[in-house]
Amino acid sequence: MGQIAWTNEMKDALTKAAAEKKPILLDFFSPA
């Protein structure tokens, strides 16, 4: 089974979003 390919940096997400022409899903979560 795979997993979600999360990135943790907004800069990386913006770069990928522009390259892949996709929206960004930003998930704010509480540290365990």
Next chain:
Amino acid sequence: MDAVTYPDDKVIDFINSNLIPLRVKSDMPLAKEFNITWTPTLITLDQQGKEHYRSVGFLSPAELIPSLLLGMAKVYFDTGVLDQCLGTLEKIVSGHPKSKAAPEAVFLRGVAGYKNTHDPKPLKAAYEKLQADYPGSEWADRAQPYRLL
């Protein structure tokens, strides 16, 4: 979300195929920029990082996917990519008709259809579908003026 929704195979496939997933702890500075007061908060951003949709609280796998589709549709709507908006909304209406996102998707499909064609028929069709399929929803109420078209 970590125990139930994110391990779901359909969720994994959907997110990895359609979105750039970014995960940030709620005690990081970015959380303040986005006025985060509760978790989980899921926000859909466009390619420039501008917010178009957010949901707060747990979502099951069956509800998360249509909620994410609605967020994507709002990005396309707000940025004027109406064909892609309509296609994304159709996936909610046809593929997830019992989801909580469906009534809003029907409403937005009517609005996007009108904006795309300048023909009021999609607005009237949205009103009629909301009355028929989602009569108790807030979106049925919001579409009331379109009955006169």
